Amino acid sequence: MQSAWTLLSWGSDGWLDDIAYGVFVTVCLALATLPLGLMMGFFIALAKQSNEASLRLAGNVYTTIFRGLPELLTLFLVYFGVQIGAQNLLRLFNPEATIEVNSFVSGMVALGVVFSSYASEVFLSAFRAIPPGQYEGGHALGLSRGRTMRLVILPQLIRIALPGLSNLWLILLKDTALVSAIGLSDILRQAGVAARVTKHAFMFFGVASLIYLVLAIVSSVGIGAIARSVGRREMAR
Amino acid sequence: MSAVISERPPIAARGWPRQRIIGYSLMGAWIAIGIALVFYLAISWNPALFERYAGTYMSGLGVTLTLVVISIVLGALLAAPLTYARMSSNPILSGFAYAYVYFFRGTPLLVQTFLIYYGLGSFRPQLEAVGLWMFFREAWYCAVLAFTLNTAAYQAEIFRGAIESVPRGQWEGSASLGLHRLQTLWTVILPQAAIVALRPFGNEVILMIKGSAIVAIITVYDLMGVTRLAYSRSFDFQTYIWAALIYLSVVELLRHGIEWIERRITIHLKR
Numbered sequence: 375m376q377s378a379w380t381l382l383s384w385g386s387d388g389w390l391d392d393i394a395y396g397v398f399v400t401v402c403l404a405l406a407t408l409p410l411g412l413m414m415g416f417f418i419a420l421a422k423q424s425n426e427a428s429l430r431l432a433g434n435v436y437t438t439i440f441r442g443l444p445e446l447l448t449l450f451l452v453y454f455g456v457q458i459g460a461q462n463l464l465r466l467f468n469p470e471a472t473i474e475v476n477s478f479v480s481g482m483v484a485l486g487v488v489f490s491s492y493a494s495e496v497f498l499s500a501f502r503a504i505p506p507g508q509y510e511g512g513h514a515l516g517l518s519r520g521r522t523m524r525l526v527i528l529p530q531l532i533r534i535a536l537p538g539l540s541n542l543w544l545i546l547l548k549d550t551a552l553v554s555a556i557g558l559s560d561i562l563r564q565a566g567v568a569a570r571v572t573k574h575a576f577m578f579f580g581v582a583s584l585i586y587l588v589l590a591i592v593s594s595v596g597i598g599a600i601a602r603s604v605g606r607r608e609m610a611r
Numbered sequence: 612m613s614a615v616i617s618e619r620p621p622i623a624a625r626g627w628p629r630q631r632i633i634g635y636s637l638m639g640a641w642i643a644i645g646i647a648l649v650f651y652l653a654i655s656w657n658p659a660l661f662e663r664y665a666g667t668y669m670s671g672l673g674v675t676l677t678l679v680v681i682s683i684v685l686g687a688l689l690a691a692p693l694t695y696a697r698m699s700s701n702p703i704l705s706g707f708a709y710a711y712v713y714f715f716r717g718t719p720l721l722v723q724t725f726l727i728y729y730g731l732g733s734f735r736p737q738l739e740a741v742g743l744w745m746f747f748r749e750a751w752y753c754a755v756l757a758f759t760l761n762t763a764a765y766q767a768e769i770f771r772g773a774i775e776s777v778p779r780g781q782w783e784g785s786a787s788l789g790l791h792r793l794q795t796l797w798t799v800i801l802p803q804a805a806i807v808a809l810r811p812f813g814n815e816v817i818l819m820i821k822g823s824a825i826v827a828i829i830t831v832y833d834l835m836g837v838t839r840l841a842y843s844r845s846f847d848f849q850t851y852i853w854a855a856l857i858y859l860s861v862v863e864l865l866r867h868g869i870e871w872i873e874r875r876i877t878i879h880l881k882r
Contacts (some may be wrong), residue, residue: 450851568731576731
């Protein structure tokens with residue numbers, strides 16, 4: 375019987391290196407999903423606040439679907455659906471071919487889609503908090519619509535949307551645990567493997583939950599720093 | 612000095628501005644996806660599959676809803692003392708409640724479920740000694756326990772936020788009327804807090820319904836569980852599509868129900 379410290383050491387006897395790899399995968403997945411989700415969420419929010427009714431409707435359909443589906447089901451739909459779709463498409467050209475969809479990319483797309491549908495609501499309420507005079511002021515200065523958006527609206531938007539987005543980031547970090555169900559070696563899967571091999575399930579899942587807690591705390595500190603720097607820029611103006 | 616602001620409705624754009632082209636093409640894409648989905652379900656319609664799994668899906672949905680209702684109710688019962696502890700001035704009590712809430716909100720529900728189902732399995736001899744092994748052996752009880760503990764943390768935060776949103780003057784006014792603190796809480800504070808809490812509480816119920824899909828991973832046959840089973844036996848992708856449609860309709864039904872209740876209970880606030 376090995377001691378808990380041996381099991382948690384680095385190297386061939388311990389599992390720390392495997393779990394560290396899991397942390398790396400989880401963090402990579404969350405960081406890769408973030409820009410995708412933010413960008414999609416921003417454009418969906420733009421659609422939802424447009425004057426054009428059809429554009430609003432299209433945005434709302436997107437949000438309704440992806441906020442209503444369980445994250446795990448979205449993940450499976452993407453993982454198996456894309457695989458089957460790509461397979462059928464490929465069979466048209468080459469009947470022998472098989473295709474394997476990368477679970478990291480599937481996880482990124484599924485989590486990004488869910489993140490973006492929530493983020494679009496955050497951006498939308500931030501858009502509504504910006505008075506129309508800001509757009510008119512930009513127009514009066516002769517800025518084009520794109521430049522008004524980039525130079526006038528966006529800096530204010532980020533400051534208003536930051537608390538909501540940081541909540542979504544923490545949710546995203548927790549949702550990454552779901553990708554262990556499609557076989558990606560994230561924290562939870564590595565801990566699960568260690569638990570099965572060593573029979574110390576409580577210890578390894580406990581370690582996994584503590585790692586998630588530490589990630590959440592580190593993110594809160596980081597978000598606080600970002601919020602302060604955004605706020606300071608606002609004060610200096 | 613008063614500026615005269617004339618509010619005119621915006622002039623509707625005529626013809627085909629760029630936004631309209633994008634909007635119509637996106638809506639066209641959604642409609643095409645919808646038609647494709649219906650078409651796909653129609654051509655892959657399999658009476659044997661339907662007959663075999665329709666009942667299973669319904670029982671799976673029943674398991675999902677039972678799990679959510681039990682954990683929400685038990686979670687609310689647990690959240691009440693937790694809210695009290697969190698708001699108390701005793702540092703030990705509030706510190707404990709803070710740590711509890713932080714842990715359960717800071718870690719994934721899936722990890723908490725694993726911790727209870729697989730993790731407590733490592734203490735089998737001790738659990739058998741106290742006669743609790745019967746409980747922790749069953750995935751279903753573990754799922755209920757994990758979900759209850761998790762939602763209690765979220766609900767405690769919702770209740771705390773709602774109670775704190777009621778202005779202090781309400782407490783002071785009741786005290787000057789000679790109401791007992793418990794009376795104040797029950798007759799003055801809670802009715803006002805309930806209006807604030809309704810929306811986040813409804814969101815929590817929806818999050819629980821969506822989150823409950825993960826119990827399929829620990830072999831509980833809820834809606835997601837029976838879907839995985841049906842897919843692994845038939846390799847027919849429509850099993851997932853049906854599950855998605857059922858989940859979507861449940862969540863939408865619930866969302867509209869909550870909005871309806873909110874309209875009803877805020878009727879006296881409308882002008």
